[in-house]
Amino acid sequence: MIWNKQAECMPAHELKSLQLERLRETVRLAGENVPHYKKQFADMKLKPSSITSLNDISKLPFTSKTDLRDGFPFGMFAVPQSDIVEIHTSSGTTGKPIVVGYTRSDIDLWGEVMARCLSMAGTTRDDIIQNGYGYGLFTGGLGVHYGAQKIGATVVPISAGNTKRQIEIMRDLGTTIITCTPSYALYLAESAEEEGLLPRKKIKLRAGCFGAEMWTEKMRDEIESRFKIMALNIYGLTELIGPGVANECEHKNGLHIFEDYFYPEVISPETLQTLPEGETGELVLTTLSRVGTPMIRFRTRDITSLHREPCKCGRTVVRMARITGRSDDMIKVRGVLIFPSQIERALLEIKDVEPQYQIVITRPHHLDELEVQVELSKKMFSDEIRHIEEFRRKIEDNIERTINLRVKVSLVEPKSLPRSEGKAKRVIDKREI
Amino acid sequence: MKLKQISVFLENRKGRLAEALETLAQAKINIRTLSIADTSEFGILRLIVPDPDKAKKVLEKANFTVKENSVIAVMVDDRPGGLAASLRVLSDANINVEYLYAFVEKSGEKAVVILRTEDVDAGIKALKTAGIGLLKAEQVYKL
Ligand SMILES: [Zn+2]
Numbered sequence: 001m002i003w004n005k006q007a008e009c010m011p012a013h014e015l016k017s018l019q020l021e022r023l024r025e026t027v028r029l030a031g032e033n034v035p036h037y038k039k040q041f042a043d044m045k046l047k048p049s050s051i052t053s054l055n056d057i058s059k060l061p062f063t064s065k066t067d068l069r070d071g072f073p074f075g076m077f078a079v080p081q082s083d084i085v086e087i088h089t090s091s092g093t094t095g096k097p098i099v100v101g102y103t104r105s106d107i108d109l110w111g112e113v114m115a116r117c118l119s120m121a122g123t124t125r126d127d128i129i130q131n132g133y134g135y136g137l138f139t140g141g142l143g144v145h146y147g148a149q150k151i152g153a154t155v156v157p158i159s160a161g162n163t164k165r166q167i168e169i170m171r172d173l174g175t176t177i178i179t180c181t182p183s184y185a186l187y188l189a190e191s192a193e194e195e196g197l198l199p200r201k202k203i204k205l206r207a208g209c210f211g212a213e214m215w216t217e218k219m220r221d222e223i224e225s226r227f228k229i230m231a232l233n234i235y236g237l238t239e240l241i242g243p244g245v246a247n248e249c250e251h252k253n254g255l256h257i258f259e260d261y262f263y264p265e266v267i268s269p270e271t272l273q274t275l276p277e278g279e280t281g282e283l284v285l286t287t288l289s290r291v292g293t294p295m296i297r298f299r300t301r302d303i304t305s306l307h308r309e310p311c312k313c314g315r316t317v318v319r320m321a322r323i324t325g326r327s328d329d330m331i332k333v334r335g336v337l338i339f340p341s342q343i344e345r346a347l348l349e350i351k352d353v354e355p356q357y358q359i360v361i362t363r364p365h366h367l368d369e370l371e372v373q374v375e376l377s378k379k380m381f382s383d384e385i386r387h388i389e390e391f392r393r394k395i396e397d398n399i400e401r402t403i404n405l406r407v408k409v410s411l412v413e414p415k416s417l418p419r420s421e422g423k424a425k426r427v428i429d430k431r432e433i
Numbered sequence: 434m435k436l437k438q439i440s441v442f443l444e445n446r447k448g449r450l451a452e453a454l455e456t457l458a459q460a461k462i463n464i465r466t467l468s469i470a471d472t473s474e475f476g477i478l479r480l481i482v483p484d485p486d487k488a489k490k491v492l493e494k495a496n497f498t499v500k501e502n503s504v505i506a507v508m509v510d511d512r513p514g515g516l517a518a519s520l521r522v523l524s525d526a527n528i529n530v531e532y533l534y535a536f537v538e539k540s541g542e543k544a545v546v547i548l549r550t551e552d553v554d555a556g557i558k559a560l561k562t563a564g565i566g567l568l569k570a571e572q573v574y575k576l
Binding site for chain 1: 438440442444446449470471472474475477479496497498500502531532549
């Protein structure tokens with residue numbers, strides 16, 4: 001279902017001229033009012049009026065998370081605080097949090113893009129949405145909330161956590177749409193199975209939008225087959241707006257980016273040059289209509305590629321591939337660059353292995369060692385050591401094939417690794433460097 | 434003649450074995466015999482208890498990974514070569530022995546050995562045919 005045909009199926013030339021108009025306005029607004037950009041443009045002797053084509057975007061500076069931190073609290077704001085109706089912050093593990101502000105029109109925009117996302121999952125005003133994203137400073141909860149309200153669907157603002165309650169709500173209220181992180185969805189599936197709601201008894205769930213962390217096709221298969229629902233990938237980030245930057249349509253061949261509001265580029269994280277469409281690199285996004293905190297060429301650190309071949313759904317906006325890593329999440333072990341997602345993929349290729357793992361990096365004798373702890377699944381458990389050993393070795397071999405590095409795999413008891421109710425924490429780096 | 438055995442996965446973590454045994458003790462389950470097979474990475478605790486279903490339930494409730502399977506309780510002469518005779522029977526019948534462990538208590542003058550063959554039914558048949566004494570579950574629990 002397409003929420004806004006006019007915007008989502010716009011002919012390319014129309015879209016481009018709309019984007020240019022909005023880009024120029026964003027650059028003007030940022031250059032005139034945002035302290036950070038004002039200074040940066042002055043240092044670079046860059047005149048906002050010199051942006052006359054979409055290609056000129058490469059003249060603009062990148063914005064990093066550090067810039068947002070340095071501007072704490074209001075250094076990225078383009079309007080007086082009296083025009084701001086809502087604030088969100090996202091805290092990093094180090095340093096100050098980042099702050100983004102929304103004007104009334106920004107909140108409207110957010111509701112619009114989220115309505116588009118939820119519509120892709122088939123949501124209408126007749127649906128009951130169980131919103132399992134955290135409400136509060138985290139953007140997930142309220143983003144979905146605004147979209148649901150725009151559609152007129154019934155939203156159950158249950159927020160993250162409280163699994164027992166989630167299961168009861170799902171059963172008693174007959175929830176039809178669910179939104180939460182994919183790892184939490186799998187955790188819910190486990191609990192629903194324990195409660196006897198699955199396979200598919202007494203629940204009406206039909207589809208879900210899952211995001212806020214990296215996940216895989218195998219996880220999608222698992223969510224879909226365990227719940228018997230359609231599981232779509234949603235993307236967004238606090239710095240830009242929150243969830244609602246992009247979402248998959250029912251064809252699940254990449255996430256449609258709402259290009260009338262967000263301008264995507266993919267760059268090489270090493271050379272910082274823009275890459276041709278289709279090539280894999282770091283996603284850079286520019287907001288085109290944000291007023292509170294406009295963002296110019298924000299480096300998302302997410303690794304993806306852009307694709308413009310026509311999609312069967314009829315939308316003309318570009319699609320981004322599922323995120324396969326983070327440019328700053330790369331772990332360097334014995335000089336080899338590794339993405340945790342590669343380890344995950346290696347695990348997922350083996351039948352009966354559950355995608356619950358943790359990576360522990362140590363440096364016992366001046367040499368990095370990588371241990372991958374994997375939860376033993378019920379299906380892996382056998383009364384005989386050699387059967388379990390075979391599984392363990394198979395996992396080690398598969399990881400070695402994927403990352404060209406021999407790692408140690410330890411099997412741990414089921415459900416013993418931390419389940420994230422927000423972003424999954426997969427890597428524990430114990431090296432003292 | 435099949436005897437139910439409970440197997441428990443033990444992660445290589447301090448105190449995990451004690452936790453498993455405490456769980457059973459709290460449920461007042463009396464362990465008749467046990468064995469532990471382990472590698473440097475993990476271990477498997479194998480147990481013979483009078484109420485295997487209950488043991489499985491309480492262990493699972495305590496978040497252990499548990500499997501139930503069948504083993505054979507063999508009576509062997511308590512003298513040199515007593516066990517070898519039984520194993521000879523199985524190897525002559527081409528039946529693989531996965532593992533075995535002994536009972537502390539005796540059955541009369543005989544020692545009792547718990548034995549797991551790849552094919553449990555075939556193992557029972559071969560041993561019986563050779564006239565080797567096997568114990569029923571109830572007899573094992575009474576030892
Ligand atoms: Zn599509």
